[in-house]
Amino acid sequence: MDELKYRGVKVIHKSNKVEELDDNTTEKTTTIPQDDDDTISFSFFDIIRMLLGLLVLLVSISWWFTGTGTFGYEGKLIDPHFLKFQIFGSYLNLTDLELSKFNGSIEGKPIYIGINGTVFDVSSSPGIYGPGGSYNYLAGKDCARAYATNCLNQLNYDIRDLEPSEKRRLKGWYEFFEKKYFKVGVVNHEPLVGPGPDRSDCRGKNHY
Structure with a gap:
């Protein structure tokens, strides 16, 4: 029991009573109430309101400085298709025929593009x-060769004869899609047999 003694008064933190210790002493005891520490508590809805307020503030600042609500960011992390795929989607394993159905012509289906065996969702563009887009002819296909060689009449995945510079170009396009869009699966191509495309028959070069 904590006791404080001053000026003949003994202070005991026990009760609010003042009492004589005994008949032979002038000491008295009293108790100083100990107040509980004041605590600040927030309800779940208070936290939600604060977070929403902070979000509105950040969006307002973003619009003021960048003219967008995302500080100029246009990547896949704010793409609703990406968020939906992360929650409900599953990694796809497609054939070329199955991939061709995701060219944007069927309402309600996403738009996919294949590049060197990897399938990207480009529905955000x-x-x-x-349909009617400038690069719609690339949708629903793996046009790795066209990306590498810029030959727009060779919309296929045959990259067996690529030169080093063309391999680097293909890698650059892959990284572009990987950064801006998101992977949804792979496309399993039929094995390539026979000679590759005729390099002399290249139309649309430098179109990209």
């Missing part, structure tokens, strides 16, 4: 890869 329907004006580019969707």
